[in-house]
Amino acid sequence: MPKITYIAFDGVEHAVDVPVGWSVMEGAKKNNVPGIDADCGGGCSCATCHVFVEPDWRARTGERNPIEDATLEFAENVVPNSRLACQIKVTDNLDGLVVRMPESQR
Ligand code: FES
Numbered sequence: 283m284p285k286i287t288y289i290a291f292d293g294v295e296h297a298v299d300v301p302v303g304w305s306v307m308e309g310a311k312k313n314n315v316p317g318i319d320a321d322c323g324g325g326c327s328c329a330t331c332h333v334f335v336e337p338d339w340r341a342r343t344g345e346r347n348p349i350e351d352a353t354l355e356f357a358e359n360v361v362p363n364s365r366l367a368c369q370i371k372v373t374d375n376l377d378g379l380v381v382r383m384p385e386s387q388r
Pocket residue numbers: 307319320321322323324325326327328329330331353366367368369
């Protein structure tokens with residue numbers, strides 16, 4: 283099962299196993315990882331699942347979709363490697379993925 287490491291803004295790391303087919307957001311919520319509220323439940327409309335994908339992983343997670351781009355306009359500190367965790371589907375190829383949470387989701 284792919285292991286994903288979520289790093290909170292304060293540097294605390296949570297490494298959890300996330301089943302293939304879940305989203306990166308679901309992996310956080312179902313493992314009680316703090317910092318990802320996911321208020322809309324994965325509907326790509328709240329931006330409370332904002333994460334920064336570590337640069338080495340961007341090619342494997344893919345790029346933002348247009349709806350994700352529009353929703354991220356409501357988030358703070360959006361950078362090129364910003365993604366909404368609910369829009370990243372977990373695959374075996376993402377084993378070892380590292381994402382960081384922004385200050386606004388402390
Ligand atoms: Fe709301 Fe991802 S959970 S945008």
